[in-house]
Amino acid sequence: MIPPVLGWSRRTxxxxxILESALxxxxxxxxxxxxxxxxxxxxxxxxxxxxxxxxxxxxxGMLAVVVGDRHYARLDATPAFGVEAELAASLRTMxxxxxxxxxxxxxxxxxxxxxxxxxxxxxxxxxxxxxFSRATRMRVYPATPARISPEEVLRALLDETPEARxxxxxxxxxxxxxxxxxxxxxxxxxxxxxxxxxxxxKLEAPTAETRAQAQPAFLALVASLEWVPGRRSAxxxxxx
Numbered sequence: 001m002i003p004p005v006l007g008w009s010r011r012t013x014x015x016x017x018i019l020e021s022a023l024x025x026x027x028x029x030x031x032x033x034x035x036x037x038x039x040x041x042x043x044x045x046x047x048x049x050x051x052x053x054x055x056x057x058x059x060x061g062m063l064a065v066v067v068g069d070r071h072y073a074r075l076d077a078t079p080a081f082g083v084e085a086e087l088a089a090s091l092r093t094m095x096x097x098x099x100x101x102x103x104x105x106x107x108x109x110x111x112x113x114x115x116x117x118x119x120x121x122x123x124x125x126x127x128x129x130x131x132f133s134r135a136t137r138m139r140v141y142p143a144t145p146a147r148i149s150p151e152e153v154l155r156a157l158l159d160e161t162p163e164a165r166x167x168x169x170x171x172x173x174x175x176x177x178x179x180x181x182x183x184x185x186x187x188x189x190x191x192x193x194x195x196x197x198x199x200x201x202k203l204e205a206p207t208a209e210t211r212a213q214a215q216p217a218f219l220a221l222v223a224s225l226e227w228v229p230g231r232r233s234a235x236x237x238x239x240x
Contacts (some may be wrong), residue, residue: 001003001017001030001098001101002019002028002094002097002098003016003097003099005019005022005090005093005094005097007022008020008021008026008058009021015029015030015031016028016029016131017029018028019094021090022080022083022084023079023080023090024077024078024079024080024083024087025077025078026075026076026077026078026087026090026091026094027075027076027077027078027161028073028074028075028094028098029073029075029076030071030073031071031073031148032071032072032073032074033070033071033072034067034070035067035070035071035072036072038058038060038065041063041065041074042060042061042063043111043117043134044060044061044063045058045060046058046059047059047060049092049095049096050096050229051066051095051096051097051098051099052096052097052099052231053068053098053099053101053102054228054229054230055067055068055098055100055102055229056229057095057096058111059091059092059095059224061088061125062076062077062078062079062084062088062091063075063076063077063090063097064077064091064092064094065095066095066098066100068100068102069102069105069106069107069124071106073098073100075091075094075095075098077090077091089230091144104145104196105145106124106142106143106144106145107124107142107143107197107228108124108142108143109140109141109142109143109199109225109226109228110225110226111140111221111224111225111226112219112224113128114128114138114220114221115217116131117129117130117131117138118131118219122139123142124141124143125139125140125142126139126140127139128140128217128221130210130213130214130217132191132210132213133205133206133210133213133214135205135206135210136203136204136205136206136210136211136213136214137203137204138201138202138203138204138214138217138218138221139201139202139204140198140201140221140225141200141201141202142198143197143198143199143227143228144198144200145196145197145198146193146195146198147198148194148198149175149193150174150175150176150191150192150193150198151175151176151191153200154166154169154176154178154191156182157180157189161180161182163182163183164180164182164187165179165180165181165182166179166180167179167180172190172192172222173192173194174192174193174194174199175190175191175192175199176189176191176192177189177190177222178191184206184207185204185205185206185207186203186204186206186211187202187203187204187205187208188202188215188218189201189202189203190202190218190222192225194227194228195227195228195230196228197227199225199227201218201220201221201222203215203218220224
């Protein structure tokens, strides 16, 4: 939903909310699914933004989109003559105020896809299969509300696989990176806690050689993770 905006009238038409002022018209549609790439909605390059609630969005020209977990909202603007820039500014403001009310919950993590790896979505996680070995893959888990430390998560992972042993671990800025082995299988874990969320990335390889070959992509992916944005009442949208 969009909260009332001073100077704009509101009415509904079917599933749409129509807002009008001297600047023109903005049509708001919510609960659109499935989520599609912005490039399918507009040929213009998109600029990303974060809503006041901390949800992701994209805007280009007279179109803005706010993305939830499994649906998105769309705002289409039609300007009155000569006020395109003013309406574009209003569109950006309204898009930032869109309310989904989803709160603290499991969230997809944003990052650049690893070049050459095949992505396979699995719910809110994604598996990335190496181009040189189908048995070598990375999994990016959803960000989850943090309740325990990364070190405690690592201990729990080891407890879940009794044959696994910890080979090595190194500290990260927000957690720990651990190398484990269970029989012939090598696993690298990046476990980090930032703000209210825990982030987990796993690399699994059948041999030490394929693990070494995959590690640069694993480390680059871990370094490129975007923390879940916070509410804009904070100084920055990104957790420090």
